[in-house]
Amino acid sequence: xxxxxxxxxxxxxxxxxxxxDVAETRIARLPGxxxxxxxxxxxxxxxxxxxxxxxxxDMADEAHCDGVAxxxxxxxxxxxxxxxxxxxxxxSAYLERELPIAFHDGGEAIAVTYVIxxxxxxxxxxxxxEKQAQIIASAVGGRGPNDEYLYNTAAHxxxxxxxxxxxxxxxxxxxxxxxx
Numbered sequence: 001x002x003x004x005x006x007x008x009x010x011x012x013x014x015x016x017x018x019x020x021d022v023a024e025t026r027i028a029r030l031p032g033x034x035x036x037x038x039x040x041x042x043x044x045x046x047x048x049x050x051x052x053x054x055x056x057x058d059m060a061d062e063a064h065c066d067g068v069a070x071x072x073x074x075x076x077x078x079x080x081x082x083x084x085x086x087x088x089x090x091x092s093a094y095l096e097r098e099l100p101i102a103f104h105d106g107g108e109a110i111a112v113t114y115v116i117x118x119x120x121x122x123x124x125x126x127x128x129x130e131k132q133a134q135i136i137a138s139a140v141g142g143r144g145p146n147d148e149y150l151y152n153t154a155a156h157x158x159x160x161x162x163x164x165x166x167x168x169x170x171x172x173x174x175x176x177x178x179x180x
Contacts (some may be wrong), residue, residue, distance in 0.1 A: 003074055005071050005133045007110065008111055008113070009028060009067055010029045010068045011030070011057060012016050013055075013149060013152070015068050015160075016155075020079075020080040021072065024070070027105070027160060027161075028109075030100075030101050031100075032063060032064070033054050033057040033060065035151065036056060036057075036058045037051075037055055037127070037136070038058050038116055039054050039093055039116055040093075040123075040141070041054040041141055043091060043141060044141045044149075045143060045146040045149050046139040046141045047139075048073040050137070051086075051139065052141055053139070053146065055153065056116035057116060058118075065102075066162045066163075067162070068160065083120050097112070099113055100152075104174065120154040129166060129170060133170050151168070151174075153167065154170075155165040
């Protein structure tokens, strides 16, 4: 039984679709990691025959990722972890970690977050933004089109005032590719 509230750090689809009861949200920064379309998606936003791309946290010196910290009340923490493991660990390309985050309005916490396993076959770092755009523009998986995932994530980050130049570039390029 968890006796304290739980913090979960979201940087992609959790931002706009957490899927669990949230008591509080705060903008936070995770140092040492960056948001990247470095995970091939063969379930949610692509298939084995036509993989899409989803965001993952990839470790990098001097990097940081701004996202959303979700506080979950202690009574719901165990159920939330169970839900997240079922959702995020579907192919074991993510690793569950407890990492320090800093809230933009002050203070710190330890948050559960999911980072890429660089040894997993779905890890595809180093791909150019153009190649990412081409994949995202055409892939479709069990949870829908890959471009929908990109658009939702970018829009929600913008609403929160969180800048991500790569996502902004990808949104414009994917829209151009889809228009023909």
